[in-house]
Amino acid sequence: MRRWAAALGGTALVVAAWGIALVTPEDAEAERSFVVPVEIGDRGEGRNLAVTVTGIRAADAATIDGWVAEGPWLIVDLEAAAVQSELRAQLSHATLSVDGRTFRASERPPDSLFRSALAVGVPRSGSIAFELPEEVFGDDLAVLSLGLSADPRLDSLIELHLEPSSLDRVEEAELMSSGWAR
Amino acid sequence: MPKRRFRWVRVAADRVPTKWVAGIGIGVFLAATAAFGGLETVEAVSLPELSAGEEHRNDQLAVTVKRAVLIDELPLAGVTVEPGERVLALIVDAENRWDEPLPTTRGYSLSSTVALADHPEVEPQGISRYDDTTANPWLQPGVLATIVLAWVVPADRHAGGDDVRVVLNDETLMTGTAVISGQYWDDPVPAAIVTLDIEDVGAGRDAAEPDPGAVGE
Amino acid sequence: MTVDAVMNRRGWWRRNALPLVGVAVLLPATFGVIAWNEWNEYFSGQPTQAVVAPPGASVEFEGAVWGPAEIEVMDPGAVLEAPAGSRVVMVAVPVDPGTDAVTCLPPTLRETTGAQREWQHATFEIGWSPEPDELGSCALTGTDPFTITVAFLVPLDATGPLAVELISPEALPRFARLLVEP
Incomplete structure (x- = not known):
C-alpha cells in the first residue's frame, strides 16, 4: 500500500471513531421516559395513564378538609384515569422542575390526587399541590410531569410547560376534593 | 537436574541473618508508629460548638436545633413509649439546600444527620412536621420546615435543665453506579455539636402542636 | 505437491465445516434455552x-x-x-x-x-x-x-x-x- 493511502485511511478511521463517540447516546438516554406533552385542557395519554390538567393556581395558603398550610403553593387541578389495568395504577410521580431544581408534590394535604388510585376508563378529578420557595413564582418556565411510577424511567410521563410568573396569586386556595370527574 | 537448578535459592536463604529478623521487624514497627505520632492518643478533631437557635449549613441541609423537650409521650410524632420510658424531642428548622426533594425516612437527610451525641448510632424513632404532624415529611428544595425529631429514652436518663449534646453530621453526595441509579447523600461525618437545655414539659401539651411561645415563632 | 498442501487447498471453512455447523446450531440454542427458562419461570408466577x-x-x-x-x-x-x-x-x-x-x-x-x-x-x-x-x-x-x-x-x-x-x-x-x- 502506498504511504499516503495508509495515512489517509488512518485519518479517516480516527475521524469516524470521533464521530461515533459524538453521536453515541448517553447511558441516561437508554432509560429516558416517554414524554407526552400536553397543554392545559388537553387530554394526554401514555402507558396506562390519561391526564387532563384543568387548571393551575397559585396561593399563599392551601386548605382542604380543615387543613390549612402557609406556602406559597402551586395547585394543579386535574382529571386522571388508568387506560388498561388498575394494577399499580396510582399517580405516584408528580414533580415540578424549575430552574434546575425539582419539587415533589406535597404529601401534606389530607386529600389529594397524588399517590391516589386510578380507575380504568372512569376519570377521577382532584388536585395536587406543590409547596415552593417564593422565588419560583418569579420564574418563566416550570415543567410539570406526571406518571404512574415513582421511578419514571422508561415509562410514560405526561408533561406540561407552565409560566409561574404569570399566575395570579390568591391569599388562600382550596384544593379540589378527590372524586369522580363526572 | 532440577535439584541443582534451585540450589541458589537455598544458598541465598541460608545467608539471610535470621537472628536479626525479629529485631528488624520491631525496628520497622517502632519507626512506623513514631512516624504517625507515636503511641500518643490521637487528638479529637474539635467540632464547632453551637447553641440553641444557631444554624449549621452544608450543601445538603441548613439545620437549626431550636429546642430540646422531654415529654411523657408523643404519639403524634410517631413514637410509642413503654412504661419507664419517655420521649426526648428536638425541634429543628430544616431547609433542603440541594436541588432535589429529600426524604426524612430512616437513613435519609435528617434521620442520618441529626443524632444525640451520647448515642450517635440511634436514629430518631419518629420524625414529623411541627405544624401539621405529617409523618416523615419530604423536604422540598429551598422550603423551610419545622420538624420534630423524637427518641424514646429511659425515663431516668435525662431531667429538665440538663444539657443535651446533639451531633450534626455532614454527608457526601454520591452518584450511583452499576445497579444504583441517581444521586443520594451518604457517609455521615460529625460536623458540629449543639448543646441545649432540656425543657421538661411533663405530660405536656403535645410538643408537635404549634406553640405560640416557641423559639423563632 | 505434498498431501499437506492438497489438504490446505480445501480452505479453512471447508476443513472446519463440522465444528462450524456445531457452533451455528449450539450458539442460538444456548440463548434459546436460557431465554425459555427465564420466561418460563416468570410466567409460572403470572396468571397465564x-x-x-x-x-x-x-x-x-x-x-x-x-x-x-x-x-x-x-x-x-x-x-x-x-x-x-x-x-x-x-x-x-x-x-x-x-x-x-x-x-x-x-x-x-x-x-x-x-x-x-x-x-x-x-x-x-x-x-x-x-x-x-x-x-x-x-x-x-x-x-x-x-x-x-x-x-x-x-x-x-x-x-x-x-x-x-x-x-x-x-x-x-x-x-x-x-x-x-x-
Missing part, C-alpha cells in the same frame, strides 16, 4: 393459563367448583355513586370448595375482546356496603359453599363479552376465567 368456563357454565379448578357467574348491569344513575359515563356491574360467583377450603383474591373483570382492559372491584368506591354473606374474596371461607359478590365500575364504552377472573395464589400460573354475558 386460563381455565375457561363458557357463559352460564361452571368450571372445576383447584378442587372446587366455580360458577356459573352471574352478572347484573345496574341502570346508570339509578344506583349508588356511579359517575356519568360509567355503570355498575354486579358480579356473583357461587363457589363450592369441595373437601378442602380454597383461597382466592378478589375477582377482576376483563374485556375479552378489543383493548382487553381489566378492572379491580370498586365495592367501596361506589359506596355499596355488602351484606355479611356477600363475600369479596375467598379468604377464611371453610368448606361450605359460598358466593363471592363484588361490584365493578365500568365505562359505558366497555366492549363485551366480559370475563370474571379468579386467581388462587397457589394455583398460578393457572386461573379461572368465567365468561359472562350481560
Whole structure:
C-alpha cells in the first residue's frame, strides 16, 4: 500500500471513531421516559395513564378538609384515569422542575390526587399541590410531569410547560376534593 | 537436574541473618508508629460548638436545633413509649439546600444527620412536621420546615435543665453506579455539636402542636 | 505437491465445516434455552393459563367448583355513586370448595375482546356496603359453599363479552376465567 493511502485511511478511521463517540447516546438516554406533552385542557395519554390538567393556581395558603398550610403553593387541578389495568395504577410521580431544581408534590394535604388510585376508563378529578420557595413564582418556565411510577424511567410521563410568573396569586386556595370527574 | 537448578535459592536463604529478623521487624514497627505520632492518643478533631437557635449549613441541609423537650409521650410524632420510658424531642428548622426533594425516612437527610451525641448510632424513632404532624415529611428544595425529631429514652436518663449534646453530621453526595441509579447523600461525618437545655414539659401539651411561645415563632 | 498442501487447498471453512455447523446450531440454542427458562419461570408466577368456563357454565379448578357467574348491569344513575359515563356491574360467583377450603383474591373483570382492559372491584368506591354473606374474596371461607359478590365500575364504552377472573395464589400460573354475558 502506498504511504499516503495508509495515512489517509488512518485519518479517516480516527475521524469516524470521533464521530461515533459524538453521536453515541448517553447511558441516561437508554432509560429516558416517554414524554407526552400536553397543554392545559388537553387530554394526554401514555402507558396506562390519561391526564387532563384543568387548571393551575397559585396561593399563599392551601386548605382542604380543615387543613390549612402557609406556602406559597402551586395547585394543579386535574382529571386522571388508568387506560388498561388498575394494577399499580396510582399517580405516584408528580414533580415540578424549575430552574434546575425539582419539587415533589406535597404529601401534606389530607386529600389529594397524588399517590391516589386510578380507575380504568372512569376519570377521577382532584388536585395536587406543590409547596415552593417564593422565588419560583418569579420564574418563566416550570415543567410539570406526571406518571404512574415513582421511578419514571422508561415509562410514560405526561408533561406540561407552565409560566409561574404569570399566575395570579390568591391569599388562600382550596384544593379540589378527590372524586369522580363526572 | 532440577535439584541443582534451585540450589541458589537455598544458598541465598541460608545467608539471610535470621537472628536479626525479629529485631528488624520491631525496628520497622517502632519507626512506623513514631512516624504517625507515636503511641500518643490521637487528638479529637474539635467540632464547632453551637447553641440553641444557631444554624449549621452544608450543601445538603441548613439545620437549626431550636429546642430540646422531654415529654411523657408523643404519639403524634410517631413514637410509642413503654412504661419507664419517655420521649426526648428536638425541634429543628430544616431547609433542603440541594436541588432535589429529600426524604426524612430512616437513613435519609435528617434521620442520618441529626443524632444525640451520647448515642450517635440511634436514629430518631419518629420524625414529623411541627405544624401539621405529617409523618416523615419530604423536604422540598429551598422550603423551610419545622420538624420534630423524637427518641424514646429511659425515663431516668435525662431531667429538665440538663444539657443535651446533639451531633450534626455532614454527608457526601454520591452518584450511583452499576445497579444504583441517581444521586443520594451518604457517609455521615460529625460536623458540629449543639448543646441545649432540656425543657421538661411533663405530660405536656403535645410538643408537635404549634406553640405560640416557641423559639423563632 | 505434498498431501499437506492438497489438504490446505480445501480452505479453512471447508476443513472446519463440522465444528462450524456445531457452533451455528449450539450458539442460538444456548440463548434459546436460557431465554425459555427465564420466561418460563416468570410466567409460572403470572396468571397465564386460563381455565375457561363458557357463559352460564361452571368450571372445576383447584378442587372446587366455580360458577356459573352471574352478572347484573345496574341502570346508570339509578344506583349508588356511579359517575356519568360509567355503570355498575354486579358480579356473583357461587363457589363450592369441595373437601378442602380454597383461597382466592378478589375477582377482576376483563374485556375479552378489543383493548382487553381489566378492572379491580370498586365495592367501596361506589359506596355499596355488602351484606355479611356477600363475600369479596375467598379468604377464611371453610368448606361450605359460598358466593363471592363484588361490584365493578365500568365505562359505558366497555366492549363485551366480559370475563370474571379468579386467581388462587397457589394455583398460578393457572386461573379461572368465567365468561359472562350481560
